[in-house]
Amino acid sequence: MKERIADCLKAMKEKTPLVHAITNYVTVNDCANILLAVGASPAMCEAVDEVFEFSQIANALYLNIGTLNREQQMAMYLAVRGAAIKGIPIVIDPVGCAAIPSRISFIRKLSHFGSFSVIKGNMGEIKALAGVATKVRGVDSLDTGEDGQEVCRALAREFGCTVVATGPTDIISDGRRTYLVRNGTEMFGRITGSGCMVGALVAAFCAANDDPCLSSAAALLTMNLAGELAAEGLGGKNPGTFRTHLIDQVSLVDENLIKKRGNIICQ
């Protein structure tokens, strides 16, 4: 399995996919830089007049609703329709939907414009989207992840897509297969944008590989392994330095690292 995941990384680096992102203004720079670091090509294009056309030249669409406003909503409807027509993967990051219920309605409405390939959120967001009780604080999940696998599988079946729920153990499921990834670092919680960045990576990997579930696992492993190496020697401190090292390390993750150090199992 790790062999095939490592192949996903290789294919992504060879394709250098153009990832069309409509994302929040807090971490948009981090998303662009991590896409470049991993070998993809980012394009943040969100004008209502441009997104439909732009989706026709992109290799994947990444949508993040962290600072969703009305213009972005319209842009997302248009971009999703365009991506669906073009047949490129659509990855949705339902940031904050547990704290702001109107975002759940938006995600569900958006799904009628084109099928998602992957829904990626933290455990609180995934449970909220699935209609299961959860505990969050603002955009952060406080959910311990109990029943997480079941919720992911059910949501994956409902949407006919892959669901990724991040946490101490990341869960990735398409309703049949379920991967558990145990790499990572607590430092991800000390900087803004960890979740957004991994979402952007998922889009890049999906752009170059046919299997969204395996692609998501490859993206999660790439991010988590880079995070582990970036956190080395910091003793759980110095989030500014961690953030810089994280971008450095993402550019260095290769197939060997995934095979050697990847901690992933298939349920």
Next chain:
Amino acid sequence: MKERIADCLKAMKEKTPLVHAITNYVTVNDCANILLAVGASPAMCEAVDEVFEFSQIANALYLNIGTLNREQQMAMYLAVRGAAIKGIPIVIDPVGCAAIPSRISFIRKLSHFGSFSVIKGNMGEIKALAGVATKVRGVDSLDTGEDGQEVCRALAREFGCTVVATGPTDIISDGRRTYLVRNGTEMFGRITGSGCMVGALVAAFCAANDDPCLSSAAALLTMNLAGELAAEGLGGKNPGTFRTHLIDQVSLVDENLIKKRGNIICQ
């Protein structure tokens, strides 16, 4: 006094307050990262349809008008009203109001939707808001701060809030008490966002402590001490490295550092 200021830091770290920020798009990422570094939880939510509701789950509201547009103005009216109803502290950062007079009218209008806990600006902005002649260049203050204490006291009394004017000496006054903080570094002027970041910290400290004046002093000391340590060894150069170190050092400021190295007096 430093004992009580150190207690503010402790209380803030224990509460990990959720800070609702509506801020400019230039330094929003820095604000989120410094809030995480200090131990608070940032949430940048500014959609007109969401802010009123979001203010009901937040512990403080931070407003920064650095890149104010019409939608943000509407969002701020709604958020201030929501925060006032909920009874959480409102911190306003009147960025650029000395160069762009229409922002003064906006701030004054906004104050009718809910009472501010703290107005925090550079000396030029505070004087402009108080209707006193000043000297600025764009968003930067060139004011030498003469009569600064008096202006802060008068503005604090007018708005019934705490006023913070940053500069070589930071002035913090609620109209009765006036604190002077002399820590800090000239490197703050070599990066963008120093003022925004300290404003976000003020909101975090106010969220966990009843006394906005003391909380503001604690936030200023935390930022300034972190800045001093971040600047060490840089010789007034290397602003990129300083910025990374600043986030690192903010995460390390503790009660002992404030007691030992804090340079604050009460007038």
Next chain:
Amino acid sequence: MKERIADCLKAMKEKTPLVHAITNYVTVNDCANILLAVGASPAMCEAVDEVFEFSQIANALYLNIGTLNREQQMAMYLAVRGAAIKGIPIVIDPVGCAAIPSRISFIRKLSHFGSFSVIKGNMGEIKALAGVATKVRGVDSLDTGEDGQEVCRALAREFGCTVVATGPTDIISDGRRTYLVRNGTEMFGRITGSGCMVGALVAAFCAANDDPCLSSAAALLTMNLAGELAAEGLGGKNPGTFRTHLIDQVSLVDENLIKKRGNIICQ
């Protein structure tokens, strides 16, 4: 010639020009930080109600259409008219115009509100603007730059301004003089915002010097030399560290470095 280019840097540092920027939200923080690093004063002001007035107190206007929406378009029309009336240099960065043709129409329409001093893009964008076939991927140029000098000269003559086309060799032409700059590093392509940052620098240099063509050459040399030094020892890797070092190094570029290490010829 390098003597006069070094003088441009000196004049810019002495003037500390106020650069009014309306730019994309992906790299706006980088643009602000590099302007501060080089010794200029950035002001990102883009509200439709404020830009005309703000252009009257600025020393240069920098426009970047990377994430252009309708409100930004209106703001740019107003700001360009204001800058033209005030007589300050206008620098336009036509990001993405090769991938999104509607942006070409926008740039051409915008030019009727005031004369540009400099158009700065990558080779793909400059060729697209000139109506010449080119090859791009999203916002990145894949153009090898053949006939680049001719295209720059023709476009410069058409718009009556200086044209800068970045690439392995940067081309700077006002239709009569053409400079070729060969400094730089491939690391510029590994982070987001390299192009935006150099555009912001061009505006800063133009604000303090009468000759936009020479000013642009000075800005390009400053950026490229800083990039070379920032990339030293990184072995083409570690884009996160490179980005931090780049800001550091921009603050250190001085006249001597330009004279000693600048690789520029005049055609």
